[in-house]
Amino acid sequence: MKPMCQSCGMPLQLHDEDVRGSQADGQVSNDYCRYCYQNGHFTEPDITFEQMLSKGKTAISQGQGNPLVKSLMKATYPFMLKKCRRWQK
Numbered sequence: 001m002k003p004m005c006q007s008c009g010m011p012l013q014l015h016d017e018d019v020r021g022s023q024a025d026g027q028v029s030n031d032y033c034r035y036c037y038q039n040g041h042f043t044e045p046d047i048t049f050e051q052m053l054s055k056g057k058t059a060i061s062q063g064q065g066n067p068l069v070k071s072l073m074k075a076t077y078p079f080m081l082k083k084c085r086r087w088q089k
């Protein structure tokens with residue numbers, strides 16, 4: 001299983017690009033992507049689970065990949081997102 005962002009659920013290695021976020025000390029984060037986490041802070045600290053869900057689905061729709069794979073990803077996305085550490089209470 002590839003490492004994924006513990007906030008939005010996207011792979012930290014996306015289409016061969018390293019999209020890991022950054023810690024407060026400038027080190028790369030192995031937990032979050034750069035869209036969610038920069039310089040030790042969440043970029044959107046108040047985002048709700050539902051907002052993240054719709055954001056993620058939009059990102060999948062607009063991203064690369066064939067339509068079949070993308071619709072499969074969108075169907076499984078809510079379950080993936082629920083497993084992320086940020087949304088576990």
Ligand SMILES: [Zn+2]
Nearest residue numbers: 005008033036
């Ligand atoms: Zn993320």
